[in-house]
Amino acid sequence: MEKWGTAARDVVALDLETTGLDSKTERILEIGAVRIRDGREEASFSRLINPGREIPDAVRELTGITGEMTAACPPVEEVLPEFLEFCGELPILGHNVLFDYRFLKRAAVNQGFSFERKGFDTLALCRKFMPEEEKKNLAAACRYYGVETGTSHRALDDARAALDLYGRLAALYGEEKPEAFAPSPLIYKVKKDPPASKRQKEVLRDLLKYHKITLSAQMDGLGRSEIARITDRIISKYGRIL
Secondary structure, eight states: OOTGGGGSSSEEEEEEEEEESSSOOOOOEEEEEEEETTEEEEEEEEEOOOOSSSSHHHHHHHHHOHHHHHHSSHHHHHHHHHHHHTTTTOOEETTEEEEEEHHHHHHHTTTTTOOOOOOEHHHHHHHHOTTSSSSOOOOHHHHHHHHSSTTTTHHHHHHHHHHHHHHHHHHHTTTTOOHHHHSSOOOOOOOOOOOOOOHHHHHHHHHHHHTTOOBOOOOOGOBBHHHHHHHHHHHHHHOOOO
């Protein structure tokens, strides 16, 4: 059997670091990916991204990525077209791949791109084949199967780790359960979020000033629905302008 199994001979293994878990409100911080053609590594992709907002303390501690590191980096709007070209039409592979797919598809749709994909999910494979009592996050699964991980919670190293984990799982279980190693359609519906209106920005600025609140995100980068959610949260917590 080839290193990554017959089903994943042509694939992009990827991983994202993000400012949080919710693709509707958080931002991509780093993209790392490895492109496999005919079972061999053809190219890699690694970019830090300016998220247009403060990086939470928990994310800085987890990833080591700081605001100083991303300050001079391009926004996702500049990086994404290059990444989509890197991916071509290949399926994608990752550990909990739907998490990464949600962020990428939302960013793509907001820029007018299509990003429909099939995917390989090593987390789903671990849930199928590992003992129930074992932890199944990427680091734990790699330890269990003896896969080297590089620097955890950095996108390119985690993409490579997920790829090698898939290969290890395919070598162990692929002949017995070949159907488990086939790509599945990734389903996530998202609509384009238009830019916030001038009036929305004025209302939010007035609220921030009135309640003496500092916004952690750059207002110009907020979409219409996102700025509406922020405004609603401020009003719910602090009240309207009297």
